[in-house]
Amino acid sequence: MKITIAKTAGFCMGVRRAVDMVLDAANQSDAPIYTYGPLIHNPQVLEMLETKGISRLDTIPEKGTGMVLIRAHGVPPEEEAALKKAGFTVINATCPRVVLVQVIIRKYAEKGYATIIVGDENHPEVKGLLGYARGNGHTVTAMDQLPALPVFENAVVVAQTTQNTAFYDEIKAFFAEHRPQYKVFDTICGSTERRQQEVRHLAATHDAVIVVGGRQSGNTRRLAQVAEETRAVATHIETVSEIDFTALAGFRSIAITAGASTPNWVITDTCSRVARHLEHQRPVAGAIFRIQDFLLKTNLLLALGAGSLTYACSVVQQLPRTLIHAAIAMLYVFSMQVLNNMFAIKSDTYNHPDRAVFYRRHRLVLALVALSSGGAGVYLAYTTGVMSFFILLVMSFLGLSYNLKIIPRRWSSKQQIRRIKDIPGSKTLLITMAWGIVTSILPAVDTRSVPVWVAVAFLYAAGLVFSRTAFFDIVAIQGDRIAGRETLPILLGKEKSFVLIRYVLIATMVLLAGAWLAGLPFLLSFLLALVPGLMLVLICFFEKDSQVSGTQMEFMIESSFLLTGVMAAIL
Ligand code: SF4
Known part of the structure; x- marks a missing residue:
């Protein structure tokens, strides 16, 4: 069974920007926050906004306080002015x-041009655009309305951004022939067009298409219509609970797409439930999928990776090839990661719905196993030396206090820092530091390691861990924003974060080239350099192609750490 996730599925740029802006405002301010009308047509997002205390304002009161966000469709200028006059701070x-x-219409309206908008006059975007036409705006929704329009000396013609391209081409042809003096602008947004083209292509190459998104969302409904016009079986669902899995069983390939207002967590939930359900029907593939899923959810794969990386770092430092430090790193990383996942259930509900359910269901067992594992790690560190013991003890306390509210609420406003976790960008940097210490410094403290090789091992481990953590932070950007976390990608933006990851991985490879010149065996340097190289290829691939399922993507990245140990063990 083949499952393909559409590259264009989910929030378009405008919707993502509006959702980010209202969430940032809610996370940074204690003032009441409203959206002017429903932010988007998706019930799950509207529900999420309510839980964040963001209310909806449908009419403008005479007086008001707080912030009001104007949604992606825009509003007429008089309504924006009325919101400001009432006392609101407007976030546009x-x-x-x-x-x-809006700029095109205003510019020409000021010169006396009439405005012709191809679009539905009741749509909020068109209502907003008409507000810029200085009372001389006209709308058309069908070809037969064109001859009835007054003939203007000068006019501009624009389209509602989500208008059908083929229909607008006919309109343009009409004006070119009958009113050549009119200025016609191409204003249809490419996002809608690309989404429809992709669903057409997916429907032609798959047996069934699932379109995910709100029933009130016009662009989602249009997407489902496009899919229905093809030979594939098309289903429009709002949530995964509406899928008829029995009907899906007969298909060999399924494509999943989503409207511009469908959040990632609804798409992720649909994809993982469909994948899991269908994999169950294939004994071998199903078993592999379940093992991968278990290793990822429990963090066992990550812990094994930490052990492997520690072994590789010990080989770089020419330390005796014992596995005790690898075991300490495994126990420490496992313990901290499980505890962190338990504290991250809120953001995981949006980033990783499956994992959130798993951690809620097994909370007690996981807490006991994590604490025992942390204790066992500290004990093993004690057996290797007093210094290692103290370092790991301090790191464990820091790890445990990461999520705890250290500063009381009465001393802090919403914007201020109450936990270590609240320090912007702290997650990626602290995880990198913690892994760097446990994989390369700890094995070195009670031995006589050469400082230069300790530094090489530390930077190598830090480069890999930083890239892996920052990449997963990018994947989790939507849920982290909802939970109010300020991760590195939220601070830097997605594109800059990808650039940073690429530089860090290249620098890690250059580091090994330098280490070779400084005396590290060529084969060891070369084999270890392959791992950041592989991560670079995987991350660049996932950056461009979102059609890989979340479980497969996570499994491939996390497995890279296992390779470091394998490479070091070859020699
Ligand atoms: S569909 Fe296009 S114009 Fe409309 S909000 Fe999204 S990006 Fe903006």
């Missing part, structure tokens, strides 16, 4: 592509 989240159309 109008999509830049809609702003472009």
Whole structure:
């Protein structure tokens, strides 16, 4: 069974920007926050906003306080002015592509041009655009309405950004022939068009198409219509609970796409439930999938990776090839990661719905296993030397206090820091430091390691861990924002974070080349350099292609750490 996730599935740029803006405002301010009208047509997102205390304002009161967010569709300028006059601070989240159309209309309206908008006059975007036409705006939704329009001396013609391209081409042809003096602008947003083209292609190459998104969402409904017009069996669902899995069983290939207002967590939940359900029907593939899923959810794969990396770092430092430090690293990383996942259930509900359910269900057992594992790690460190013991003890306490509210609420406003976790960007950097210490410094403290090789081992481990953590932070950006976490990708932005990861991985490879010149055996340097090289290829691939399922992607990245130990053991 083949499952393909559409590259264009989920929030478009304008919707993502509006959701990010309202969440950032809610996370940074104690003031009441409203959206002017429903932010988007998706019940799960609207529910999530309510849990964050973000209410909806449908009419403008005479007086008000707090912030009001104007959604991606935009509003007429008089309504924006009325919101400000009432006393609200306005956050204008109008999509830049809609702003472009508003600018065109305003510019020509000021010169006396009439405005013709191809779009539905009741749609909020069109209502907003009409507000810029200085009372001389006209809408058309069908070809037969064109001859009935008054003939203007000068006019501009624009389209609602989500308009059908083929229909707008006919409109343009009409004006070119009958009103050549009119200025016609191409204002349809490419996002809608690309989404429809992709669903057409997926429907032609798959047996069934599942379209995920709100029933009130116009673009999701259109996507389902496009899929229905093809030979594939198309289903429009709002949540995964609506899927008829018995009907899916007969198909050999299924494509999953989603409207521009469907959040990632609904798409992720649908994909993983469909994959799990279908894999169950194939004994071998199903067993492999379940093992991968278990290793990832429990963090056993990550712990094994930490052990492998520690072994590789010990080989770089020319330390005796014992496995005790690898075992300490495994126990420490396992313990900290499980405890962190338990504290991250809120953001995991949006990033990793499956894992959130798993941690809620087995909370007690996981807590006991994590604490025992942490204790066993500290004991093993004690057997290797007093210094190792103290370092690991301090790191364990820091790890445990990462999520605890150290500063009381009365001393802090919403924007201020109460936990270590609240320090912007701290997660990626602290995980990198902790792994670097446990995999390369700890094995060195009670031995006579050469400082230069300790530094090489530390930087190598830190480079890999930073890249892996920052990459998963990018994947989790939507849920982290909802939970109010300020991870590195939230601070830097997705694109800059990808660039940073690429530089860090290249620097890690260059580090090994330098280590070879400084005396590290060529084969060891070369084999270890292959791991950041592989991560670089995987991350660049996932950056461009989102069609791989979350479990497969996570499994491949986490397995890279196992390779470090394998490479070191070859020699
Ligand atoms: S569909 Fe296009 S114009 Fe509309 S909000 Fe999304 S990016 Fe902006």
